[in-house]
Amino acid sequence: MSEPAANRQVLIDSLPEDKLTIENYRVATAPVPSPGPDQVLCRTLVLTIGAGTRAGLQGSASYAGAPKTNVVMNGSAVSRVVESTSDRFKPGDLVACPAGWQDYSVHPATGLTRVDDDVDPAHYLGALGTNGLTAYFGLLDLADPAPGKTVLVSAAAGSVGHMVGQIAHIKGARTVGITSTEQKCQLLTDRIGFDAAVSYRSPDFRNELKAACPDGVDIYFDNTGGDILGTALRRMNEHGRIICCGVVSQYDTSNPAAAPTGIPGLLVNKRIRMEGFLVFDYAARYEAARAEIKGWITSGKLNPLNDEFDGLEQAPAAFVDLLAGGNVGTRIIRVAT
Ligand SMILES: NC(=O)c1ccc[n+]([C@@H]2O[C@H](COP(=O)([O-])OP(=O)(O)OC[C@H]3O[C@@H](n4cnc5c(N)ncnc54)[C@H](OP(=O)(O)O)[C@@H]3O)[C@@H](O)[C@H]2O)c1
CATH class of the missing domain: 3.40.50.720 (NAD(P)-binding Rossmann-like Domain)
Known part of the structure; x- marks a missing residue:
């Protein structure tokens, strides 16, 4: 597959004064980044949006730091590895990563979670995320x-x-x-x-x-x-x-x-x-928890629901709608196949 030379990004254009609106975002393009040593270039396939990121824009999530404008909106994704300088990942691998709202992102190999395809990879943004x-x-x-x-x-x-x-x-x-x-x-x-x-x-x-x-x-x-x-x-x-x-x-x-x-x-x-x-605080126990949750999914005991929007440019509207209660289960944005 030929990869485009540009990276579409959704940037925080302004901080919401009261309710979030789609005007708080703008779409821009940047060059596709290159991976440095032991890094991985990832193509975003699906993103998730959760209400907690609104706390980050409000400045009330201590772990997110002070909200900033003119930066890529943060968000978790399942991505496909495009290029890798690490021997842990090769092109074609699926990974979960903090990609943000953009087509391409670069990450240290140590910051990626391998995604198995024995369940729907989108579950890595919801039930297994x-x-x-x-x-x-x-x-x-x-x-x-x-x-x-x-x-x-x-x-x-x-x-x-x-x-x-x-x-x-x-x-x-x-x-x-x-x-x-x-x-x-x-x-x-x-x-x-x-x-x-x-x-x-x-x-x-x-x-x-x-x-x-x-x-x-x-x-x-x-x-x-x-x-x-x-x-x-x-x-x-x-x-x-x-x-x-x-x-x-x-x-x-x-x-x-x-x-x-x-x-x-x-x-x-x-x-x-x-x-x-x-x-x-539970990061050291994520793998064991994922294994148990995956067992519940594959045995049919757990039925995780995802609801989907199509297209990176829909992410701001999907976020505004979510805050108004439009979602059922985990909100997913399909960015690429
Ligand atoms: N502690 C942690 O480590 C941690 C980690 C992740 C998430 N969280 C928190 O978990 C909570 C749920 O996140 P989520 O991602 O599951 O949510 P979500 O899927 O994004 O759903 C948010 C839901 O909140 C409800 N809501 C919106 N405005 C409301 C209001 N004014 N009053 C009552 N309900 C309202 C809406 O459902 P209705 O249709 O029912 O109104 C909406 O669908 C959030 O508070 C988030 O910050 C905490």
């Missing part, structure tokens, strides 16, 4: 889902959330999801195996959540923060666990709301443990 690992370690290391327990998860139809629900189900817990629309609630119960699902947009959300969790909540996996966290907090059982994974309800704004009331009073009275985590 950062979000699947986030669901796995957040749920299984910070809590103990087991038969008889109720696990509640917010942003339940999103990439992390739909994995949390399925892993909790595999472990025998009762699973309840919170999402925006009735249609998504139905998808959670009909296709993903949640025992119940509730819409946070319902005027009767509090009572509906209470009805969906008749025995209270033992483990709440919080992807949203905000009012949803405040409502879930009041459904927690004594000695419950709240896993703080992210705050998606407060990302797409320049004016995040204050934390909900009840902290720390309710934590004290109910002896609840509330704990945050970052998946990167």
Whole structure:
């Protein structure tokens, strides 16, 4: 295959003042980079977009540093190796890498994860990628889902959330999801195996959540923060666990709301443990976790969902749509075949 001489890139043109818009991005072209010693030139095939990158643009993700303009938008990809100066990879190999929103990227060979083609390679951006690992370690290391327990998860139809629900189900817990629309609630119960699902947009959300969790909540996996966290907090059982994974309800704004009331009073009275985590701390255990998740996929116990946009230039629109709740499962951008 002949490779084009130019590298299309989606750059951050300006930082969002309130909600993200597609005008915050511009498309540019740059020369295709060359690999240095022990480096690999990669052609992006599929990219993923997750809500967490909006926190990076807001400056609220400490690990991402201060947001910058005129740089390639960051993002994970599955790419094909085009050129390699490392004996670890050869042209044609598939790898997962932090490519960013561009056609070509260069990486140290040590920074790449080999992608096997025994499952859909796009799963390396979802179930076997950062979000699947986030669901796995957040749920299984910070809590103990087991038969008889109720696990509640917010942003339940999103990439992390739909994995949390399925892993909790595999472990025998009762699973309840919170999402925006009735249609998504139905998808959670009909296709993903949640025992119940509730819409946070319902005027009767509090009572509906209470009805969906008749025995209270033992483990709440919080992807949203905000009012949803405040409502879930009041459904927690004594000695419950709240896993703080992210705050998606407060990302797409320049004016995040204050934390909900009840902290720390309710934590004290109910002896609840509330704990945050970052998946990167578990890097040494990624391979073992991927092997277990892959086993669940190939045995049919886990059904990871990807939803797809076509074309690199669609990435900004796909991100804006995701923040408005347009995605089900992991959002994927097909860049090349
Ligand atoms: N701790 C870690 O290491 C780590 C790693 C990766 C991700 N994360 C976090 O995990 C969370 C989920 O990420 P993800 O990639 O799975 O999400 P995602 O697939 O990008 O989905 C985001 C979903 O959030 C929901 N949402 C958007 N605005 C909302 C609002 N105002 N209130 C409530 N829900 C809203 C939408 O679903 P609805 O239709 O339901 O509204 C949307 O589909 C994020 O908070 C992210 O930062 C943490």
